[in-house]
Amino acid sequence: MSRRFDPRAAAAALLAPTAAPALAAGEVQRQPLNVDAIVMFLVFVCITLGITYWAASRTRSAKDFYTAGGGITGFQNGLAIAGDYMSAATLLGLSGMVFARGFDGFIYTVGFFVGWPVIMFLMAERLRNLGKYTFADIASYRLQQTPIRSLAAAGTLAVVAFYLIVQMVGAGKLIQLLFGLDYLWAVVLVGVIMVVYVTFGGMLATTWVQIIKAVLLLGAGTFMLLMALPRFGFSFETVAAQAVEVHKMGDELMAPGALLADPVSAISLSLGLVFGLAGLPHIMMRFFTVTNAREARKSVFYATGFIGYFFLVVCMLGLIAITVVGTDPQFLTPDGKGLRGGENMAAMHLARAVGGDLFLGFISAVAFATILAVVAGLALAGASAVSHDLYACVFKRGCADEGAEMRVSRIATLVIGVVAIVLGILFENQNIAFMTALTFGVAASSNFPVLILSMYWRGMTTRGALAGGLAGLVSAVGFVVLGPTVWVKVLGHAQALFPYDQPALFSMPLAFLTIVVVSKLDRSAQAGRERAAFGEQYVRAQTGLGAEAATAH
Amino acid sequence: MTDAVHDRILANPKFVRLARERTRLAALLSAAVLAAYYGFMMVVAFQPGWLAQPLAESGVTPLGVPVGAAIVIGAWALTGIYIYRANTRFDALNAELLEEHAR
Numbered sequence: 001m002s003r004r005f006d007p008r009a010a011a012a013a014l015l016a017p018t019a020a021p022a023l024a025a026g027e028v029q030r031q032p033l034n035v036d037a038i039v040m041f042l043v044f045v046c047i048t049l050g051i052t053y054w055a056a057s058r059t060r061s062a063k064d065f066y067t068a069g070g071g072i073t074g075f076q077n078g079l080a081i082a083g084d085y086m087s088a089a090t091l092l093g094l095s096g097m098v099f100a101r102g103f104d105g106f107i108y109t110v111g112f113f114v115g116w117p118v119i120m121f122l123m124a125e126r127l128r129n130l131g132k133y134t135f136a137d138i139a140s141y142r143l144q145q146t147p148i149r150s151l152a153a154a155g156t157l158a159v160v161a162f163y164l165i166v167q168m169v170g171a172g173k174l175i176q177l178l179f180g181l182d183y184l185w186a187v188v189l190v191g192v193i194m195v196v197y198v199t200f201g202g203m204l205a206t207t208w209v210q211i212i213k214a215v216l217l218l219g220a221g222t223f224m225l226l227m228a229l230p231r232f233g234f235s236f237e238t239v240a241a242q243a244v245e246v247h248k249m250g251d252e253l254m255a256p257g258a259l260l261a262d263p264v265s266a267i268s269l270s271l272g273l274v275f276g277l278a279g280l281p282h283i284m285m286r287f288f289t290v291t292n293a294r295e296a297r298k299s300v301f302y303a304t305g306f307i308g309y310f311f312l313v314v315c316m317l318g319l320i321a322i323t324v325v326g327t328d329p330q331f332l333t334p335d336g337k338g339l340r341g342g343e344n345m346a347a348m349h350l351a352r353a354v355g356g357d358l359f360l361g362f363i364s365a366v367a368f369a370t371i372l373a374v375v376a377g378l379a380l381a382g383a384s385a386v387s388h389d390l391y392a393c394v395f396k397r398g399c400a401d402e403g404a405e406m407r408v409s410r411i412a413t414l415v416i417g418v419v420a421i422v423l424g425i426l427f428e429n430q431n432i433a434f435m436t437a438l439t440f441g442v443a444a445s446s447n448f449p450v451l452i453l454s455m456y457w458r459g460m461t462t463r464g465a466l467a468g469g470l471a472g473l474v475s476a477v478g479f480v481v482l483g484p485t486v487w488v489k490v491l492g493h494a495q496a497l498f499p500y501d502q503p504a505l506f507s508m509p510l511a512f513l514t515i516v517v518v519s520k521l522d523r524s525a526q527a528g529r530e531r532a533a534f535g536e537q538y539v540r541a542q543t544g545l546g547a548e549a550a551t552a553h
Numbered sequence: 554m555t556d557a558v559h560d561r562i563l564a565n566p567k568f569v570r571l572a573r574e575r576t577r578l579a580a581l582l583s584a585a586v587l588a589a590y591y592g593f594m595m596v597v598a599f600q601p602g603w604l605a606q607p608l609a610e611s612g613v614t615p616l617g618v619p620v621g622a623a624i625v626i627g628a629w630a631l632t633g634i635y636i637y638r639a640n641t642r643f644d645a646l647n648a649e650l651l652e653e654h655a656r
Contacts, residue, residue, distance in 0.1 A: 267594065
């Protein structure tokens with residue numbers, strides 16, 4: 001990465017907390033084999049495969065497969081949601097951002113967080129009351145099944161594909177840096193283990209993988225902080241003062257900077273983050289795993305607490321790394337100007353500085369395990385869209401045999417695994433920073449508007465939802481492709497046709513506007529019935545009357 | 554589950570009260586979180602000097618650090634307020650309502 005201050009690169013690099021975009025941005029030097037890390041990672045894999053074996057015996061029905069039988073508690077689900085959202089890239093990317101740019105990194109971190117309470121207030125309980133297996137259940141609740149489910153499946157698969165690319169490439173780069181293994185190894189390994197978790201253990205195994213990984217990540221971050229803080233007498237002021245003293249930005253380190261350069265991009269980015277979060281299919285799916293609406297809101301309360309805590313810890317680690325890592329020649333490149341392995345290695349070097357090689361191995365294993373858990377959640381969401389929305393509800397018109405539906409979901413998982421591996425290999429040397437803009441852009445501009453209006457606006461009709469959802473999907477992808485990163489840097493054109501890298505500020509209002517206008521103009525009899533059906537849906541959303549119950553094992 | 558049950562619930566004053574109170578609280582808390590965050594972003598974009606001023610005269614910790622942390626912690630606290638209100642008020646109202654219509 002360039003150490004010159006580039007706000008646009010900064011924004012792009014940090015777009016997604018659950019991604020490792022910046023890791024993939026530059027050439028990565030393969031490091032010597034790290035046996036500690038590999039052994040600890042294998043221990044994690046063995047434990048989680050054991051859990052998968054246990055979960056497989058309890059995954060009999062489609063409901064078990066998609067929602068773990070709906071019997072996960074609020075606390076467990078809170079940890080699992082946190083696990084879905086806290087990733088290798090939050091630990092590495094956000095700490096690296098604070099390490100390199102100080103206060104600006106903190107501003108981005110806050111942006112990754114604030115979507116959570118909003119999800120709690122506006123969506124959590126209603127999602128649980130209305131949904132069954134996928135968010136399309138809610139979007140299509142009173143609308144026509146075929147068009148709306150197809151739209152939701154397209155939105156889901158697009159998000160899953162973009163996100164998987166980021167994760168696979170991130171995994172490949174990370175394994176070179178942390179384990180000293182080949183890129184190809186990492187991609188194949190991640191793909192295979194992900195398929196095993198999901199096909200055999202379904203949601204139950206995926207949930208427990210998330211929970212274990214979340215606990216490991218929270219524990220490791222806390223441990224690192226506790227090991228490092230005594231050096232500064234547990235004083236934030238001392239940490240900050242020493243950082244300002246040694247950092248090349250000097251006093252600027254603790255002041256906002258990057259966003260000044262381009263407020264439009266900053267706002268667009270933050271809109272995408274806040275509302276894209278509420279349109280990520282693998283996150284929405286987690287709400288169907290709990291017993292009832294009460295547990296659903298509880299799970300967001302826990303998740304928000306864990307995520308907020310973790311993000312604050314990660315920012316502290318980045319700030320501490322400025323003094324501890326940034327002044328220690330063993331962690332710097334030979335010319336002394338940059339970090340070995342890039343800025344994103346700040347937290348890793350800090351782990352070694354405060355906990356030695358064994359702790360570095362542990363953190364490396366956790367970082368890699370974290371990617372595995374995230375891709376498993378993505379694969380499950382993608383497979384559900386194929387088997388439940390496309391196969392059972394669209395292709396079989398809701399009359400699919402449950403066994404056949406589960407078979408399709410397993411085949412879909414396998415296909416997604418293969419596709420993920422192929423994409424991971426294809427994109428190895430591509431600049432994939434824009435993939436996260438695509439992920440959150442599509443989620444915020446297609447999935448989110450349709451989902452939120454289906455729950456809140458009586459007037460939405462099938463035609464309106466379809467038109468608006470497509471407008472959001474196409475415009476989000478179109479703006480990213482025509483924007484500076486893809487059009488100029490990737491495709492090599494001279495001038496960008498759209499001036500910003502972040503689409504949400506434009507594509508999201510376009511989607512909402514299209515839904516409203518088309519729905520208002522829709523005078524068909526079908527539209528009348530859809531509006532009339534809102535009352536029943538509203539009662540169920542508010543009271544949980546008729547909501548899916550949990551199955552006991 | 555017949556339409557008649559839903560229509561009766563829709564017309565029940567308890568349901569109307571439940572839906573109104575819950576929607577109002579959710580909207581208020583969401584607005585508080587979003588206003589705090591986008592207010593913060595606006596200050597960052599247009600008045601960055603305000604956040605950059607040090608807390609103590611001789612110190613380096615800027616005002617922005619406690620402000621940012623307060624947004625994160627405060628937003629979480631608001632989810633706690635919602636939970637408290639939902640547990641003590643909305644759930645009870647909801648249970649009464651469903652009880653009434655179960656017969």
